[in-house]
Amino acid sequence: MSASQHPIQLQGVNLETIAQEFGSPVYVYDGDKIVSQIKSLQSAFATVPLKIKYATKALSNINILKLVKKAGEGVDAVSIEEIMICMKAGFTAGEIMYTPSGVNFREVEEAVALGVIVNLDSIPLMEEFGAMYGNTVAACIRINPHIMAGGNAKISVGHIQSKFGISIQQLPEIIEVVKNFDIKIKGLHIHTGSDILDAEIFLRGGNVLFEAAMNFPDLAFLDFGGGFKVAYKSGDPATDIAEVGAKVSAAFNEFCEKYGRKLELWLEPGKFLVSESGYLIVEANVVKKTPQITFVGVDSGLNHLIRPMMYDAFHDVYNLSNPEGDQKPYNVVGYICETDTLAKDRMLASVTKGDFLVFKNAGAYGFSMSSNYNSRLRPAEVLVWEGKAQLIREREIFEDLIRHQVILDI
CATH class of the missing domain: 3.20.20.10 (Alanine racemase)
Structure with missing residues (x-):
């Protein structure tokens, strides 16, 4: 098994185990990585009076904000709603730049x-x-x-x-x-x-x-x-x-x-603090072979990770379920009624239906740019902190989609 194929663990917790416990798709964040990124900036700018104002838009879950607060730093908000989320996380007004x-x-x-x-x-x-x-x-x-x-x-x-x-x-x-x-x-x-x-x-x-x-x-x-x-x-x-x-x-x-x-x-x-901490775990719904390409269709898409489509962003992908399998080329695609290619021409350990795949570097502008396009549900979020995987956002259910719709008697 090559180094890149070893099971990915966060603080001793296996990502596949997290997927089995919380289901897929699911965003997973390594709290230790976020704190270490903050410390690296504090160290690099040790000779000046430094104030870090984390760009909330990158990832605005209250528990992520609480980690930033715990590290002694502030936040940058770009909307009144972000301000209120930051205050909910414990930041004082003086710690917030709007x-x-x-x-x-x-x-x-x-x-x-x-x-x-x-x-x-x-x-x-x-x-x-x-x-x-x-x-x-x-x-x-x-x-x-x-x-x-x-x-x-x-x-x-x-x-x-x-x-x-x-x-x-x-x-x-x-x-x-x-x-x-x-x-x-x-x-x-x-x-x-x-x-x-x-x-x-x-x-x-x-x-x-x-x-x-x-x-x-x-x-x-x-x-x-x-x-x-x-x-x-x-x-x-x-x-x-x-x-x-x-x-x-x-x-x-x-x-x-x-x-x-x-x-x-x-x-x-923003990205610097949370990008590398984040992983999006998805499940393979279908492996579809054509004369030229083998597609892996997964239970996610541009509604959960729009960066590949919006910015031509590259995210490494690994097969969590079969890390030692023979390497084969695949296009990993979403379940959205659009061309939502998440990863093109990637060599992955052999994929079969039901395998869990993981996209790395998904902490920044992943969940925060997610949507309900195609009336799909947004995923759960899990934080690994102090060696324990903990749910920090419940997976949406159908009722969430229609909660604010006013249904007329037509």
Whole structure:
């Protein structure tokens, strides 16, 4: 048996055993991995006052958020509902950054009422915020640094045509709005994208922040966003966190000397914290041979894991039930009435109906982007923590699909 074929265990718990106990499809998360990822960032940025704000959108189960809270870090939320979930998990308002994009101002008012930090990402929002609150509520400004970065166009968000943030070319206008409404600015923020390998990208973004920051004398923090790349298959490059931490921290400390006092450095990792912790276990419904391809149809699809279809994302797949079988080529496909190829041209240990397969690196943007498309049910979620597999979300049932439908007498 090759190393890659050994039964996958999390803290001594076999994944196939989890599937047998909780059924499939099921998302499984390794709590230890999430904590170790947090610790690696804390270590890499040990020379600066670091605050991690976990990107809740990556995986918002309350129990995952509680692990982040337990590690002493905060969260970034992009909706009022995420704010409320974070508070349910135990975060205080001061530990939550709220970064909306194009929301109704009523949602911003709700966020302010809850006491969280609001990240302003447009001139109109700044003006409305300033007119409402003046200098009575401190805020952050999201700047678009015009840096093209990220592994896929859909996750590159800091370039000149992106909807996110306020163009750095509009800095004079930003300053004018702040002055006109006397807005209290406590932080500046950028986020260039995801899957960023090169420390130089973070440094380029940092230089944009450093230059802009000199126009705001009362800052408490600079937020570098996230976007660290994780490896999705053997041989894949990943961000050298130690190198990024060393270079960015050195530049940040040098800036703070120039600024005249020490600020906090904020990061907003999402995928980096939870991606490698997650596994999606599915069952083979059918093995279908054609003259050219052998398909494995499974009890899941783009309704549970949309990343392969949306981002052309690669997820390693293994046969949990027959890890020592002869290697054969397969296309693993879903049960959705769309072309939902989850894995194409993969060599897997021989698959038969009823085998459990597992998709790795499924912790980030897996369950959180799931849906009820085709009126399918969303899967259960299980957390392995302190050597024990525990259910953290029940599998949906049919009644969940129609719970909020108003059925007329037609």
